[in-house]
Amino acid sequence: MSASSTPGHSRLTKAHKLSIAGVATFSAAALAFSLVPADAAEAETVAVAPVAWTKVVDGAQTKAVQQHLSVQQVVADKAAKDAAKAKAEAEAAAKKSREAKEAASRSAARTPVFANNLDGWIKEALFIMKREGIPGTYAGIHRNIMRESSGNPMAINNWDINAQNGIPSKGLLQVIYPTFKAYHVKGTKFDQYDPVANIVAACNYAADRYGSMDNVNSAY
Numbered sequence: 001m002s003a004s005s006t007p008g009h010s011r012l013t014k015a016h017k018l019s020i021a022g023v024a025t026f027s028a029a030a031l032a033f034s035l036v037p038a039d040a041a042e043a044e045t046v047a048v049a050p051v052a053w054t055k056v057v058d059g060a061q062t063k064a065v066q067q068h069l070s071v072q073q074v075v076a077d078k079a080a081k082d083a084a085k086a087k088a089e090a091e092a093a094a095k096k097s098r099e100a101k102e103a104a105s106r107s108a109a110r111t112p113v114f115a116n117n118l119d120g121w122i123k124e125a126l127f128i129m130k131r132e133g134i135p136g137t138y139a140g141i142h143r144n145i146m147r148e149s150s151g152n153p154m155a156i157n158n159w160d161i162n163a164q165n166g167i168p169s170k171g172l173l174q175v176i177y178p179t180f181k182a183y184h185v186k187g188t189k190f191d192q193y194d195p196v197a198n199i200v201a202a203c204n205y206a207a208d209r210y211g212s213m214d215n216v217n218s219a220y
Contacts, residue, residue, distance in 0.1 A: 118142075118151045118195075121172070125199035132185055136203045140214030141173075145199070147218075148174040153195040171198035179205050 112127070114120035122141050129136055149155035149172050157169040167176045170192040180192050183204040188197035206213040206220060 118145070118172075121153075121195040121199060124196050125203065128185065128188065128196070128200050129203055132200075132204075134185075134200070134204050135207050135212040135214070137212075137214055140212065140216070141199060141203065144202075144213055144216055145172045148172065153198065154193055171195070171202075173198055173202035175202050175205070183208070 114124040114127075122138055122145070125141065126136065126138060128134075145151055148169075151172065153172050155171065155174065157163055157174055160169070162169050162176050167178060169176050170180075172195050175192060175198055177192060180198070180201045183201045184190055184197065185200045185204055188194065188200050191197055203213045206216050210216055210220065
């Protein structure tokens, strides 16, 4: 090469270098500019997405917990109401039972003990008759008993018209079954031979037909 061409080559080389450097610088800046937003967006997306997902999950969990607590509250309220109702019913039943026992105790205290003989039967019958509003006196009842059965509660008439019709008179006051059934007083035994039940039923019949057993002086 000649010496004159060397300086020119050097200038071109420098200019070329400057051009290349400028282009390289520009390209690097452009590349850097183009890469930075993309990386930043990606980073932001990566950073934001987990937060949003966490919010969704937390919201769903909170709603589920609230629903569960709501159901538990409903169940608890129902259980409390049922328990209160059961307690009230138990207390009412206990009160009723207690009142019944107290009433029975008072009744037992008021009810005298009667002897198991004619005198006691008549007195017990009079006690019941007074309660039921059936008239009659000790003397009237005793008089008719002695005429009808001589005081034998197992007496039975097997020869009169009633016996012939298959319904014999029975007991202290010789009552036939249809009469005993019609005039039986609740609270006494349903038995024609029971002395108290027999007297009370007979006196109930006599009160209906004659006004009182005291007015009966013959077969009735």
